[in-house]
Amino acid sequence: MTGAAAARAGGRRIALLLEYDGTAYRGSQYQENAPSIQATLEAAINNLTGETRRCAFAGRTDAGVHALGQVAGFDTQSRLSIDELRRGMNHFLPLDIVVRQTRETALDFDPRRDATARLYRYRIENRRERPALERDRAWHVAKPLDTEAMRRATRRLEGEHDFAAFAGPYEGSTRRTLRRCELIGCGERLRLEMESPGFLPHQVRRTVGPLVEVGLGRMSEEDLGVLLDAARPASAAPTAPAHGLYLVSVTYDGFGFEPEDESGNGQSE
């Protein structure tokens, strides 16, 4: 999505604040012959405006991953107001996707490149039996977790490091700054929150996996430090499943949605 595209569209660039349940989708990005958030949004735009438009996202989410505050952008020549666009899209969207807010942005706004920070949440249900109500919303870990050991391990990960061992394959520098990596909650309901200006592919799920290994006593905090220091892809490190992951919010400089009460979404305390 370029500013030139919006100018050619003769129109406006619109940013959407999106919440979605990723269970029924093969991920955020368009895929041939499989439902995606992108295709569903583009169909709603088409139904509402008659236009065929491409949506761009702040962060790519995989199949089954949820969003509380994904940001998407598209161009339009429609004369509909910002509120009419929001209400109109929600009319056409299925019940598992909702536009929480709409904003008109600069014509060169790029939801992915302009983002200055992203916050992800990962939910764990730590209980003997599988959860019935939260079955698509949190990772079920049946054995008791040593949350204190996990907390100590999260501290080791905060800051600037080479996160090659905690990411999927990636061409380019794997140095990132993990501003926050915090385990919240106790008892059955746990959540890990991770904030960074930018994440590597699958970084959250590939961090939660080893942290749960620490919690289960299968890996020590030292083992985790060794992985981090090795700064090499660690194929043996487990990846946490997609359905516990939430893209909570995306931050921009000099641009923002109204504050909303997102404190608890995707987490039951």
Next chain:
Amino acid sequence: MTGAAAARAGGRRIALLLEYDGTAYRGSQYQENAPSIQATLEAAINNLTGETRRCAFAGRTDAGVHALGQVAGFDTQSRLSIDELRRGMNHFLPLDIVVRQTRETALDFDPRRDATARLYRYRIENRRERPALERDRAWHVAKPLDTEAMRRATRRLEGEHDFAAFAGPYEGSTRRTLRRCELIGCGERLRLEMESPGFLPHQVRRTVGPLVEVGLGRMSEEDLGVLLDAARPASAAPTAPAHGLYLVSVTYDGFGFEPEDESGNGQSE
């Protein structure tokens, strides 16, 4: 379910602590040609033990109503241990129903009549746009609620009253003791908790409806008091929808499941 039935079964009476997502079911009780929690449980018992048994529930839940701590009982001649029964039933049950605990009880245990208290929770999402993630888990109220007015109104309802105006049709005394009626939370996520030795049919949903009217300013706290004092069925009073309701726990004298960390289930803070 009578003690004689268990004795005839030559066996044991088993109590189950159940969690379920009521979305796909026409309610807890068996219904011809419609999925029910009861029929699904009985099929799991049959698959596991080969026996055809009837399940009895502590509380009847309607279509779409959820449970975190429903209690059910059945008789069996099976020699399977309590743990084997739990694991075996969970193997045969669909993912939206789970047995959290099993216990062997006295042969005359009756999950409904022996209950000394029940706790229900009702969840409300108070936000402009419909929730995508919690769509089947909470009532969406789009207009802002005056939670302080609602809190004052809940206090009026606590204690022993004739709750005829806050219940569905009922033959018999409509006097009940509402031990607790508390609105918890702020911002978008609210929940009402109601505890009583016994509830009238639809009492929770028919209490939440008028309380939300108070929160919207359509009804005053005095109007609510007038309804209560009238002690007559109030057909005009709105009923809150089923999908926000959770049966949280059932209490028995001299009988209990292990304490579990139920604090947050069905509520996201």
